[in-house]
Amino acid sequence: MAEDGTPSSHFQAPRGTRDVLPEDEADWRFARQTAERVAGLFGYRYIETPMFEDARIWLRGVGEGTEIVEKEMYLFEDRGGEQLALRPDTTAGVCRAYVEHGMASRPQPVRLFYFAQKFRYDRPQAGRYRQHTEFGVEAIGDGDAAVDAEVIDLLATLYDSLGLAGLALHLNSIGDGQCRPQYIESLRAYYAGKLDGICGDCRMRYEKNPLRLLDCKEQPCQPAIAGAPLISERLCEPCAEHFAALRAYLDALGVGYELNPRLVRGLDYYTRTVFEFLPPEEGAQSTVGGGGRYDGLIELLGGTPTPGIGFGTGIERIVLNLKRQEAAVPEVEATQVYVAHTSEAGKASALVLARRLRAAGVSAVVGGGGRSLKSQLRHADTLGVRHVAILGERELAQGEVTLRDMRDGQQRSVPDDAVVASVQAG
Numbered sequence: 001m002a003e004d005g006t007p008s009s010h011f012q013a014p015r016g017t018r019d020v021l022p023e024d025e026a027d028w029r030f031a032r033q034t035a036e037r038v039a040g041l042f043g044y045r046y047i048e049t050p051m052f053e054d055a056r057i058w059l060r061g062v063g064e065g066t067e068i069v070e071k072e073m074y075l076f077e078d079r080g081g082e083q084l085a086l087r088p089d090t091t092a093g094v095c096r097a098y099v100e101h102g103m104a105s106r107p108q109p110v111r112l113f114y115f116a117q118k119f120r121y122d123r124p125q126a127g128r129y130r131q132h133t134e135f136g137v138e139a140i141g142d143g144d145a146a147v148d149a150e151v152i153d154l155l156a157t158l159y160d161s162l163g164l165a166g167l168a169l170h171l172n173s174i175g176d177g178q179c180r181p182q183y184i185e186s187l188r189a190y191y192a193g194k195l196d197g198i199c200g201d202c203r204m205r206y207e208k209n210p211l212r213l214l215d216c217k218e219q220p221c222q223p224a225i226a227g228a229p230l231i232s233e234r235l236c237e238p239c240a241e242h243f244a245a246l247r248a249y250l251d252a253l254g255v256g257y258e259l260n261p262r263l264v265r266g267l268d269y270y271t272r273t274v275f276e277f278l279p280p281e282e283g284a285q286s287t288v289g290g291g292g293r294y295d296g297l298i299e300l301l302g303g304t305p306t307p308g309i310g311f312g313t314g315i316e317r318i319v320l321n322l323k324r325q326e327a328a329v330p331e332v333e334a335t336q337v338y339v340a341h342t343s344e345a346g347k348a349s350a351l352v353l354a355r356r357l358r359a360a361g362v363s364a365v366v367g368g369g370g371r372s373l374k375s376q377l378r379h380a381d382t383l384g385v386r387h388v389a390i391l392g393e394r395e396l397a398q399g400e401v402t403l404r405d406m407r408d409g410q411q412r413s414v415p416d417d418a419v420v421a422s423v424q425a426g
Helices: 022-041 056-061 067-072 091-100 145-162 180-191 200-208 210-215 219-227 237-253 315-324 344-359 373-382 393-398 416-424
Strands: 052-054 075-077 083-086 110-119 131-140 168-173 271-278 289-293 308-314 337-341 364-366 387-391 400-405 411-415
Touching: 022 110, 022 131, 022 145, 022 315, 052 056, 056 083, 056 091, 091 110, 091 131, 091 308, 131 145, 131 315, 145 168, 145 237, 145 271, 145 289, 145 308, 168 237, 180 210, 200 210, 210 219, 237 271, 271 308, 308 315, 337 344, 337 373, 344 364, 344 387, 344 393, 344 416, 373 387, 387 393, 387 416, 393 400, 400 416, 411 416
Parallel strands: 337 364, 337 387
Antiparallel strands: 052 083, 075 083, 110 131, 131 308, 168 271, 271 289, 289 308, 387 400, 400 411
């Protein structure tokens, strides 16, 4: 809107979203290709789930007391009266697919990876958008701590492969249905006399989701968090053994970590292992990626009790940190050939030549109509093209192409049927 309240004549991307432009391509391509390669090295296979689904998937799986469900979901009713939601979380949708397609009959664990658009009505900040792209993995069907170590190692390997330095792995266990209820009661008892000194959101968390009290970033709540009882000291024996085994596996792999007894993550479905990778520049608000175990989620979505663990890492956050650290990112390969022409007849021949080049695996663009040859050469130079294939009246009459090397300006005449081989030869 303009200052006087009238509609603006220029549309802009909605608040909390952004356009990925051609100048961002190198970073995005590097992040996506590296993630896919690393996932493949660990034996993970691609899955893609719908961008919107039955809202009950997240109401049940994520939890009605979480901020995602209460404040951040994009809910809508379709024309058939179904309540749907844009995907705020990917894990629940993947688990729905696991149940629906009978993946429990496959060799376990089922190892899956994805790139997914996520939508949360959240306060926009650096690297956090209301629509963002997530790379994630899920390993479903095996509760062994060795699988936890594998998933964490995969994410650490990804960041190492991207050249991101200084990321700190924070690690915790939040117990399970056996030991966590008793801890929640002790946490409630501890906070009972401190409600007047904490933020309004935390007063609501006290009633609906007490574990999230430990995840608050508001300054007035930090003294209470600092003195809160530690769940790591109240784990039942199976959870304590699982956590000890995970730490031993990470030690064997040489994956460094910091124990963070205040780390809980924000979703109800987490059990036992939770982890995050943080950059050195900022605090917990800048988490690059994280995840955890969710051994009860499949059951909540109608399947049989099935363990699972996974992580998500935002591509936007990865790109932000690549730029901050000035990481070495491979440049996007420039177009190899620019086909210039000086007439209508030459334009048709230029289209045919470009098609032949592409069929041979050589990237090619055709000069715009109406431009002079000099203008087309300048255009080719701005695109960083190596060769310009010129089709003028003489070339068309003689069945030749003038091939210009843009590095040194040298030109040579090449028979039309030898252009592809000449370009490939350099």
